[in-house]
Amino acid sequence: MRMDFIERFRRSACLCxxxxxxxxxxxxxxxxxxxxxxxxxxxxxGASSIFLGSGGTQFAVRLDVRVRxxxxxxxxxxxxxxxxxxxxxxxxxxxxxxxxxxAMALTALxxxxxxRTPIRSLQIAPQDSVxxxxxxxxxxxxxxxxxxxxxxxxxxxxxxxxxxxxSQAKEYAGQERATVGAAVSxxxxxxxxxxxxxxxxxxxKQTFAIFADFAAEDLVDALNETLGSSAAAAVERMRGMxxxxxxxxxxGLFADAWYEHATSRIDGLRMIEERMSAxxxxxxxxxxxxxxxxxxxxxxxxxxATAPVAVVFGGVGGESALYGLDPGAPGPLRxxxxxxxDQSRRISDVSAQLESARAALVERKxxxxxxxxxxxxxxxxxxxxxxxxxxxxxxxxxxxxxxxxAIVSTAEILKA
Numbered sequence: 001m002r003m004d005f006i007e008r009f010r011r012s013a014c015l016c017x018x019x020x021x022x023x024x025x026x027x028x029x030x031x032x033x034x035x036x037x038x039x040x041x042x043x044x045x046g047a048s049s050i051f052l053g054s055g056g057t058q059f060a061v062r063l064d065v066r067v068r069x070x071x072x073x074x075x076x077x078x079x080x081x082x083x084x085x086x087x088x089x090x091x092x093x094x095x096x097x098x099x100x101x102x103a104m105a106l107t108a109l110x111x112x113x114x115x116r117t118p119i120r121s122l123q124i125a126p127q128d129s130v131x132x133x134x135x136x137x138x139x140x141x142x143x144x145x146x147x148x149x150x151x152x153x154x155x156x157x158x159x160x161x162x163x164x165x166x167s168q169a170k171e172y173a174g175q176e177r178a179t180v181g182a183a184v185s186x187x188x189x190x191x192x193x194x195x196x197x198x199x200x201x202x203x204x205k206q207t208f209a210i211f212a213d214f215a216a217e218d219l220v221d222a223l224n225e226t227l228g229s230s231a232a233a234a235v236e237r238m239r240g241m242x243x244x245x246x247x248x249x250x251x252g253l254f255a256d257a258w259y260e261h262a263t264s265r266i267d268g269l270r271m272i273e274e275r276m277s278a279x280x281x282x283x284x285x286x287x288x289x290x291x292x293x294x295x296x297x298x299x300x301x302x303x304x305a306t307a308p309v310a311v312v313f314g315g316v317g318g319e320s321a322l323y324g325l326d327p328g329a330p331g332p333l334r335x336x337x338x339x340x341x342d343q344s345r346r347i348s349d350v351s352a353q354l355e356s357a358r359a360a361l362v363e364r365k366x367x368x369x370x371x372x373x374x375x376x377x378x379x380x381x382x383x384x385x386x387x388x389x390x391x392x393x394x395x396x397x398x399x400x401x402x403x404x405x406a407i408v409s410t411a412e413i414l415k416a
Contacts, residue, residue: 027147028284030080031160032277034140035167037073039270041140042174044070045133046263048119049178050255052126053185058255067116074109077140081106098146101139108139126182127192130175137171145365156283162215163276166223169207170269176200177262180242185255191247199383201239210364215276222272231264363401370404373411 044066051059081102115132118124124132144164179196183189189197208227212220226232238253238261245251367389374385389407393400 028277028280031144031147031163032281033073033077033080034144035163035273035277037070037077038137038140038167038171039266039273040066040070040073041133041137042171042177042266043263045130045137045174046177046181046259048129048133049126049182050185050259052119052122052124052129053182054255056122058185059259063119070112074112078106078109081143098143101143101146105139105143108136111136126178126186130178130182133178134171134175137174141167141171156280156287158214159276159280159283162211162219163273163280165207165211165214166269166273166276169204169211170266170273172200172203172207173262173266173269176204177259177266180238180253180262181255181259183242184251184253184258187250188248189242189245189251194243194247195381195383197239197242199381199386219272219276222275223269226265226268226272229265229268231261231268234261235265363404366401366408367404370407373407377411 044063047059047063047066051063111132115124115129115136119129141164144160144167147160176197179193179200183193208223211223215223234257238258241253242251367386370389371382371385374380374388375382378385378388380388389400389403393403396403
């Protein structure tokens with residue numbers, strides 16, 4: 001009777017794990033579709049900024065191509081988002097936050113058509129266009145962040161967090177391409193453009209560092225190769241030319257050359273992103289297959305097998321040993337303490353990995369929320385908000401995330 005109960009719960013554990021992993025397989029495909037659209041929108045944003053900065057004299061044909069690419073990918077993403085609550089994802093434990101992100105993403109996509117009209121008619125400033133595209137892309141990235149936060153499997157969670165941070169770094173690189181492109185095509189850099197450029201360079205480095213903490217070694221090597229490419233070297237050189245020239249001074253830069261090198265560097269990041277998306281899909285499918293076969297990490301005999309009879313005797317030095325009474329079994333099978341210790345160690349390692357992955361994601365979200373509060377309440381830039389967080393943390397001898405938590409908590413109290 002006892003084995004019947006154990007087998008029943010074992011099957012229930014397998015079914016639950018298989019269901020969760022099946023949902024992650026579907027969501028990993030959503031992440032892939034989102035990343036394709038985000039990459040296309042980043043290119044449209046960059047082309048739009050140069051088109052606007054040049055007063056419509058440059059990149060008109062290229063912008064038309066980018067818009068058509070985005071429209072095709074947008075339709076695919078809309079279909080996935082609008083059917084995300086179908087029966088295949090019935091019983092998701094993600095909650096209101098996930099569905100709220102989906103609603104925000106769809107709302108953001110609805111603004112694309114109205115954004116393109118003033119761009120084509122030159123009725124919007126390049127900086128406003130960049131900001132509008134960035135908001136849309138941010139809403140799409142937020143869906144990926146929520147998926148990374150809910151993955152229960154530590155290996156999948158780490159892969160998702162690495163992928164999300166690479167996507168975020170690529171988004172910063174895309175913002176840089178658009179910011180510099182608009183300034184170069186308009187003929188001069190404003191002080192705000194240079195400040196934004198410095199912030200985006202720093203943000204990329206920070207996000208690459210988080211990626212390196214969670215990504216596999218071969219992926220980190222691929223990133224280092226991309227950042228060491230000739231295109232990346234050209235981007236570094238052009239950044240230096242812009243910063244050395246200063247506000248309102250000629251830089252010697254050309255929009256076509258900047259766009260070409262910045263895009264080549266971003267395309268290198270995109271290749272890594274595509275590779276990670278494919279590997280994430282394979283990993284989810286592999287885990288799902290294991291769960292479907294009943295591999296839960298706890299090996300139990302099949303339901304129709306005769307349970308082996310065993311007895312524990314005191315061993316040498318007080319150590320217990322497990323002996324089988326089946327005549328065909330070997331002598332001491334294994335120290336029962338070793339079994340317990342191994343199982344405990346495995347559970348501890350899995351929990352630590354998952355907690356580390358989730359903690360990094362939660363802290364990032366908290367800092368972003370605190371920056372938003374400071375930007376809204378003080379009317380300052382994102383870079384200034386982060387600097388204020390950092391300086392306050394140093395003065396109070398606290399971590400930035402602790403200061404961020406206090407700001408967010410205070411803002412919520414004031415709203416209530």
